[in-house]
Amino acid sequence: MMQGTGIVSWMGRLHAKDRHISRLVIFTVLWMLFMAITRFNRFYTVLNFQTMASQFPEFGIMSLGVMLCMISGGIDLSAVSIANFSSILMARVLLSLTTETGLLPIYAIPLVLVLAALVGAAWGIFNGILVSKFKIPPILATMGTGELVRGLCVAMTNGNAVSRFSRIYAQTITGRLFGLVPVQLVFFMVMVVLVWVLLSKTVFGTKLYMLGTSTTAAEYSGLKVDTLLIKTYMLSGLCAAIGGMIMLANYNSARADYGTVYTLQCILIVVLGGVSPNGGKGRIGGVVLAIILLRMLETGINRFPNISSYYILLIWGGVLISVMVLNHFTESSTTRMFKKALKVGRHKDSR
Secondary structure (H helix, E strand, O other): OHHHHHHHHHHHHHHHHOHHHHHHHHHHHHHHHHHHHHOHHHHOOHHHHHHHHHHHHHHHHHHHHHHHHHHOOOOOOOHHHHHHHHHHHHHHHHHHHOOOOOOOOOOHHHHHHHHHHHHHHHHHHHHHHHHHOOOOOHHHHHHHHHHHHHHHHHHHHOOOOEOOOOOHHHHHHOOEEOOOEEHHHHHHHHHHHHHHHHHHOOHHHHHHHHHHHOHHHHHHOOOOHHHHHHHHHHHHHHHHHHHHHHHHHHHOOEOOOOOOOHHHHHHHHHHHOOOOOOOOOOOHHHHHHHHHHHHHHHHHHHOOOOOOOOHHHHHHHHHHHHHHHHHHHHHHHHHHHHHHHHHHHHHHHHO
């Protein structure tokens, strides 16, 4: 009984501290209970959880980049295209370095990883310049970049997949530490820690939240807004490239149209995780929970053969709209309560 009271008390404190995270925790627990009742033997297996842990890092890392842009008051719609561009370049280099026996030089994997990171960061800088220097709205700038990069991907590959390179790369990135933990999950965890440190322990994070809250106030505070935006989109491009590294390993090939659903998914994850589309608000904990919840939802739905996988996009779109409507009413309610408290305080002061 005391344990139950403790859990309720903990949930109450969590809800008071962050409503978005508390809602995600509740939804996740309810979904896990539902799957335990309906599909326990098909969902609760070590292999299933290992599969989920190897699948969500590719779009999860992209979501971290989109989160940074949204906190700044912008958005990045080019992440998937940049990921595919990076993976295509990697695949072409790996193909050129693959020997007749299917082996790779010892420097091949580090080389393509560095190449992808540089290319992703470069496209991110390009986005940042469009947004900061040319004052193009982020949604239009990144959409245009996304189409440009996608066109380059198609031109480079003629719309075909780049494959038949050494499997050593895929075996390295999709391996398991200690035979249990997927390497892709390690990539994701490292990126989560780095982004958390960046947002909560550095001056950059403080400036980013300030910029997202009010661009005008940030400028008057002496912040170099243009430089901050360029760095933010550069980091988003880097996250996209790392997502592309994992995609290349998971598919063992690269193509211009891989991961097309990830654009919507990344936006849904970030908004569901409590990041405000208007900027200035959001915690990485909520985004990580949203990533895990969406992967569990999709995997769980696939365990019901009567439900077509084509309904996934319908579900994601519905969830995104529902979350934004819920956030609107929640924020409106909070604003009304704040104004009421302020009014009462002023009334007391006048007395």
